[in-house]
Amino acid sequence: MNRRDSIKYIATGTLASGLLFSGCDWAEKKEAVVKSLWKYKYGRTPSEIEHDNLLLSQKFFSQEEMEMITQLGHFILPRNEAGNIEEAEVPEFIEFMAKDFPEFQKPLREGLTAINERAQLQFNLSFVKTDDKQKKLLIDPIAYPDAVAEALLEQSEFFTLMRNLVLTGYFTSEVGLKDLGYQGNQPNVWDGVPEDILREHQMEYDPKWTSNFLDVDKRNDVAQWDGDGNLIT
Amino acid sequence: MYILKEKKEYDVVIVGSGAGGGMATKVLSEAGLKVAVVEAGPHFDPANPEQMTQMKQPYHSPRRGANTSRAFGDFDMAYGGWDIEGEPYTRAEGTDFDWFRSRMLGGRTNHWGRISLRFGPLDFKSKSRDGIGEDWPIGYEDVKPYYDKVDKLIGVFGSKENIYNEPDGFFLPVPKPRLHELYYKKGAEKAGVKVMPSRMSILTKRINQERGVCFYCNQCSRSCQVYADFSAGSCLIFPAQKSGGQIALYTDSMVREVTVDGNGKATGVNYIDKKSGLDYSIKAKVVVMAASSCSTARILLNSKSASHPNGLGNSSGLIGKYLHDSTGGGRMGFVPNLMNRKTYNEDGVGGMHLYSPWWLDNKKLDFARGYHIEVWGGLGAPSYGFGFNPNDLNSFFGKPVGGYGEFLRQDVKKYYGSLIGMDGRGESIARKENYCEIDPNRKDQWGIPVLRFNYKWSDEELKQAKHMQNTFEEIITNMGGIPLGEKPGRDKNYGLQTPGRIIHEVGTTRMGDDPKKSVVNPFEKLHDLDNVFVVDAGPFVSQADKNPTWTILALSWRTSDYIVDQFKQQNF
Numbered sequence: 001m002n003r004r005d006s007i008k009y010i011a012t013g014t015l016a017s018g019l020l021f022s023g024c025d026w027a028e029k030k031e032a033v034v035k036s037l038w039k040y041k042y043g044r045t046p047s048e049i050e051h052d053n054l055l056l057s058q059k060f061f062s063q064e065e066m067e068m069i070t071q072l073g074h075f076i077l078p079r080n081e082a083g084n085i086e087e088a089e090v091p092e093f094i095e096f097m098a099k100d101f102p103e104f105q106k107p108l109r110e111g112l113t114a115i116n117e118r119a120q121l122q123f124n125l126s127f128v129k130t131d132d133k134q135k136k137l138l139i140d141p142i143a144y145p146d147a148v149a150e151a152l153l154e155q156s157e158f159f160t161l162m163r164n165l166v167l168t169g170y171f172t173s174e175v176g177l178k179d180l181g182y183q184g185n186q187p188n189v190w191d192g193v194p195e196d197i198l199r200e201h202q203m204e205y206d207p208k209w210t211s212n213f214l215d216v217d218k219r220n221d222v223a224q225w226d227g228d229g230n231l232i233t
Numbered sequence: 234m235y236i237l238k239e240k241k242e243y244d245v246v247i248v249g250s251g252a253g254g255g256m257a258t259k260v261l262s263e264a265g266l267k268v269a270v271v272e273a274g275p276h277f278d279p280a281n282p283e284q285m286t287q288m289k290q291p292y293h294s295p296r297r298g299a300n301t302s303r304a305f306g307d308f309d310m311a312y313g314g315w316d317i318e319g320e321p322y323t324r325a326e327g328t329d330f331d332w333f334r335s336r337m338l339g340g341r342t343n344h345w346g347r348i349s350l351r352f353g354p355l356d357f358k359s360k361s362r363d364g365i366g367e368d369w370p371i372g373y374e375d376v377k378p379y380y381d382k383v384d385k386l387i388g389v390f391g392s393k394e395n396i397y398n399e400p401d402g403f404f405l406p407v408p409k410p411r412l413h414e415l416y417y418k419k420g421a422e423k424a425g426v427k428v429m430p431s432r433m434s435i436l437t438k439r440i441n442q443e444r445g446v447c448f449y450c451n452q453c454s455r456s457c458q459v460y461a462d463f464s465a466g467s468c469l470i471f472p473a474q475k476s477g478g479q480i481a482l483y484t485d486s487m488v489r490e491v492t493v494d495g496n497g498k499a500t501g502v503n504y505i506d507k508k509s510g511l512d513y514s515i516k517a518k519v520v521v522m523a524a525s526s527c528s529t530a531r532i533l534l535n536s537k538s539a540s541h542p543n544g545l546g547n548s549s550g551l552i553g554k555y556l557h558d559s560t561g562g563g564r565m566g567f568v569p570n571l572m573n574r575k576t577y578n579e580d581g582v583g584g585m586h587l588y589s590p591w592w593l594d595n596k597k598l599d600f601a602r603g604y605h606i607e608v609w610g611g612l613g614a615p616s617y618g619f620g621f622n623p624n625d626l627n628s629f630f631g632k633p634v635g636g637y638g639e640f641l642r643q644d645v646k647k648y649y650g651s652l653i654g655m656d657g658r659g660e661s662i663a664r665k666e667n668y669c670e671i672d673p674n675r676k677d678q679w680g681i682p683v684l685r686f687n688y689k690w691s692d693e694e695l696k697q698a699k700h701m702q703n704t705f706e707e708i709i710t711n712m713g714g715i716p717l718g719e720k721p722g723r724d725k726n727y728g729l730q731t732p733g734r735i736i737h738e739v740g741t742t743r744m745g746d747d748p749k750k751s752v753v754n755p756f757e758k759l760h761d762l763d764n765v766f767v768v769d770a771g772p773f774v775s776q777a778d779k780n781p782t783w784t785i786l787a788l789s790w791r792t793s794d795y796i797v798d799q800f801k802q803q804n805f
Contacts, residue, residue: 167620181576192409
C-alpha cells in the first residue's frame with residue numbers, strides 16, 4: 001500500500017473511529033509534534049513531513065492496548081543487559097506502523113481483543129493484570145505456528161505479526177543495532193575481510209586479482225591512466 | 234488555454250535532468266550555448282542537509298525505513314515511484330507494465346545501482362548474430378571514444394578482463410570482495426560461471442578536487458553527499474554551473490508538448506509550473522528530449538499539430554513501439570557455513586563488489602540473448618523487515634520455529650549474514666507488439682493525456698528466466714547452501730518479474746537509418762525534424778544484458794557534440 005492509499009483510508013473514515021486525537025490540549029500537542037519532527041528529521045520532502053506529522057499527531061491504540069503491546073513486547077523479547085524493547089521504542093514504532101500501514105489495524109486490534117478475552121475467560125483478569133506464568137499459558141498455544149489448534153489460527157497469526165514487529169523494531173533501534181553487533185554506517189575504508197575471518201572460512205583473495213585491488217594509501221592521488229587504460233597513479 | 238511566455242530565448246531547451254539530460258546540459262553549456270533545463274520535480278542536491286538521508290540511522294525514521302512512503306524504503310533517494318498521485322498511467326487488458334518515475338533534479342540517477350557497463354561489439358549487432366530483432370545503425374567503434382570520455386569524466390571502478398563483449402575501459406581500483414562474495418565466487422566458478430570484479434561508477438580513488446572519495450557506507454541509493462558516486466546533478470549539472478555555463482533550471486515544471494511553427498519546425502516547449510498551475514512557453518532553437526523513454530514518447534505523441542498530426546516525429550508510427558525492459562529473476566539461499574559470524578564493518582560500496590557477466594554461447598541454448606548475475610548478502614544494515622520470521626531456518630535443524638524469549642535474540646544473531654541472493658538481469662527482445670501509446674480516455678491532474686502500456690513477455694524471456702533459476706540453484710548448492718522457497722515453475726513464469734520492474738525501459742524512439750523503420754537517426758535526431766533530438770534511452774535498438782546508463786551517457790555526449798557542431802555550422 002502506498003501513502004496515497006493510507007491517506008485515503010483515513011479520509012474515508014473506514015478506520016477513522018480508532019484515530020482520535022489525543023486528549024491533551026493544543027499547546028501540549030504542538031510541542032509533542034515539534035519534538036517528534038526534530039527527532040525524525042532525515043531528509044523529508046514537504047509532503048512527506050506533512051503526512052508524518054498527521055500520523056504522529058493521531059492516536060490509534062488506547063492506553064490499555066499500548067500497555068498490552070508493551071507487555072507482549074517484553075514477553076517476546078525479554079530485557080537483558082544489552083537492551084530492552086522500551087529503550088528501542090518498540091511500542092511507539094508499532095503505534096506508528098498501525099497508522100502508516102492501515103492493513104495492520106484490524107489484525108492487531110482484533111488480536112489484542114481476543115487475547116484479552118482469553119485472559120478473562122481463563123483467569124478472570126485482563127491481560128495486563130496477568131502474571132508471567134499466566135501469560136505463558138495464554139501465549140504457548142499460539143506461539144509456534146507449526147503446532148496451533150484450528151480455533152487459534154488467527155491468534156497465532158496475530159502473535160507472529162507481533163513478534164515480527166517487536167524484533168524488527170528492536171534490531172533497528174540504537175540499542176538493537178549495538179546488540180546485534182552491526183558496525184557499519186560510519187565513514188571508513190574497506191580493505192577486505194579481516195585476515196582471521198578469511199582463515200576461519202578457508203578463503204583467500206585470488207592472487208590474480210591483487211593488482212586490481214584498491215591501494216588504500218593512494219586513494220587520494222588523482223587518477224591518471226596511460227593510453228591503454230592502465231592506472232599510473 | 235492561456236500560455237505565458239518566458240522572456241528569454243535559449244539556444245537549447247533540454248527536457249529532463251537525468252543521465253541523458255545532465256550530460257547534454259554539461260556538454261552544450263560548456264560549448265557556450267544558452268541552455269534551459271526543464272525538470273518535472275524539485276531541485277535536489279545530495280549535499281543539501283535538508284534533503285539528505287545518507288548516514289541516517291534506521292531509527293531516525295518513524296517507520297524504520299519501511300517502504301510505505303518511498304517505493305524502495307524511507308531512505309531511498311527517488312521522489313516518485315511506481316504510482317505518483319495525480320499522474321496515473323494505464324495498462325491494456327491482459328498486459329502488464331509497471332512504470333517507475335523519479336521526479337527530481339537528476340531523476341533516477343540519484344538512487345540507481347551505479348552498475349556501469351559498456352555495451353560490447355555484439356550488443357550493437359544482435360540481428361547479425363542471431364537473426365532476431367534489429368541491428369543498431371552504429372557499432373561499438375562509434376561509441377567507444379565516448380565510453381572512454383565518460384569513464385574519465387565520471388569515474389568507474391573495474392578490472393581489465395580482455396573479454397570481447399565486455400570491453401574494458403579506464404578503470405579505478407576495485408574494492409576487495411566481501412565474505413559472502415568469496416563464497417559466491419567458489420560456487421559460481423564450480424558451475425562454470427565466470428566471476429569478476431563489478432564495474433560501478435563510485436570513486437574508490439580521487440578523480441578531481443571537486444568530488445570526494447568513497448567512504449564505504451553502502452548507501453549509494455541515498456545519493457552521496459561528497460559526490461563520490463555518479464548522479465546527474467552532482468557530476469554534470471552542478472559542475473557545468475560552476476564552470477560558468479549559462480544554464481537556466483526550471484524545476485517543478487512539467488512539459489506538456491513540444492511547440493512548432495507554421496513550417497512544422499520545433500520552436501520550444503510548453504510546460505506547466507506545478508507550483509502555480511500556470512502554463513508557460515519556452516522558445517529555443519533546438520529541443521533535446523531527455524525525459525526518460527516513456528515520458529519522451531508521451532510528450533512527442535501529445536505534440537500534435539497540423540504538420541505532425543500523429544505526434545511530433547511520428548511519421549513512421551513507431552514512437553512508443555519496441556518498448557523493452559531488462560528481464561529480472563532472483564533466488565535466495567541459506568549458507569550454514571555463514572552462521573554465527575563474527576561481526577565487522579562489511580558495508581563496502583553501495584552494491585556488489587563482484588558479479589558474473591554473461592558467460593555462455595546462445596547457439597547452444599534454447600533462447601536468444603544472455604543475462605548477468607548480481608549477488609547480495611553480508612552483514613548489512615538492518616532496516617524494516619529485519620528480524621521478521623527470525624528463526625524459520627530452524628526448520629533445517631529440526632528445531633522449533635516461532636516462539637518467544639531470549640533465544641529469539643540469539644537466533645537473529647545466529648543467522649545474521651547467512652543469507653545470500655542472486656539476481657539475473659538479462660536482455661529481452663525488442664518487439665513492435667510491446668509498446669506504450671496515449672490512452673484516449675485518461676488525463677493526469679494537469680490535463681495531459683496519459684500513457685497506456687501494452688506489454689507481454691515472449692517465450693525467449695521465459696526460457697531465459699528458466700535458465701536463470703537452474704543456474705541460481707546450482708550455484709547456491711555449490712556454495713554449500715540451501716536454496717530457499719520454492720523454485721518458480723512455468724505457472725509463475727519461472728520467477729520472471731513484471732515488465733518495467735527492473736527500471737531499464739528503453740526503445741520507444743528507436744534509432745535507425747531508414748525513416749520508415751525508425752524514429753531517430755544515428756545522431757539521435759528525429760528523422761522528421763532538423764532540430765529535435767532524443768538523448769534518453771528511447772533510441773536504444775536493443776538493450777543488451779547491460780544496465781543502460783553508461784550507454785545513455787556516451788550517446789548523449791556524442792549527440793551533444795553533433796549539436797554543437799551543427800551550431801558552429803549555423804544550421805539552426
